Amino acid sequence: MSRDARPKAVVLLSGGLDSATALAIAAGRGYACHALSLEYGQRHHAELAAARRVAASLGAAEHKVITLDLTAIGGSALTDRRIAVPDQPGDGIPVTYVPARNTIFLSLALAWAEVLGAWDLFIGVNAVDYSGYPDCRPEYIQAFQRLSQLATRAGVEGGSFQVHAPLIEMSKAEIIQTGSRLGVDYALTVSCYSADAAGRACGHCDSCRLRAAGFAEAGIQDPTPYRD
């Protein structure tokens, strides 16, 4: 087998709609994509199963799942079962915010990139629909990129890491339109905070509503499998 001549990228892949689109964008830009998923104590495993399907369907060069038990830290509705996921968004930063999550995930992606000899990291954060999350803002992404140079042997030896957040200024509808053009099968992705084991969505949580509204606005039929 001949060596893959494409530059490598590490792509954070949750199994949701956004990160699937980020993976399709990275692949479309010609990177050999090394997808990284974290099993961090999410409420369900449907998301990780979705990540596996998405990585395969978009031709990822590799898909790695790392286990990191963030329930030991807690502090979020996603990592502490005593905190309920609300149906309605409230004011301020949502209870689904996981403390320092993107910093933890990007630092693992950075570690893997350094081992692979990759200079490009992709993360599907979005500052529009989820503007409440501090670690989804452009200034955060830029700060992490600067840190990457100082944090690593590769950076010190003169390489230059790029942290790509291609969805950061897109609306949900624009994300869906972009991914659809790039061949993302959104039926494979799971966004619902309380999907069942088969990955079927509840249809009424905050995340389901945003997703459904995105398909409606994009003028693309919603392929999400719903429970009822």
Add this chain to the structure above:
Amino acid sequence: MSRDARPKAVVLLSGGLDSATALAIAAGRGYACHALSLEYGQRHHAELAAARRVAASLGAAEHKVITLDLTAIGGSALTDRRIAVPDQPGDGIPVTYVPARNTIFLSLALAWAEVLGAWDLFIGVNAVDYSGYPDCRPEYIQAFQRLSQLATRAGVEGGSFQVHAPLIEMSKAEIIQTGSRLGVDYALTVSCYSADAAGRACGHCDSCRLRAAGFAEAGIQDPTPYRD
């Protein structure tokens, strides 16, 4: 029991000499110390056992161990058994460098600090003896502190994180003298890269040599349990 009125700090604790000293310094400055150790696939568990003993002996308010399998990423003599730990330091960054390790560890410390309501993180990095590690330099620590403000709800809401690296400019002898004054029992700590299950040191690896030279220079008797 009355509530602990002291400000909280999260202290990264490996079980080695440096992080034990950092914990003693944090406690000496009046913090209620929440010690955090990572089980990341180190070659031996003696280090974690040492961390438990050190946390107890220095009166940590709490000691948490989080499992994160960095052998899935590899790239270091400490996380990939196919890479040997050398007895002699070579040129440049050592093979014991673990890609992005301090960024991963500090991001977990940051997450826990946010959940605890702590504003202070302590890390026992040192730029003198281990100047080859990029993530042990002052400019790296400052960059992580800036990132902390942008990365978290707490930072966005106006709080200010401080990342303390009190050993960063100290020689090994100064670290040992400081810790000894603060009551650190260095017999409890493990520095050796190939300690046995009981925590006894080999006496000849790079880390053992640095440690022994530090005690000699400090004029303090070396309490390290050696295998032979």
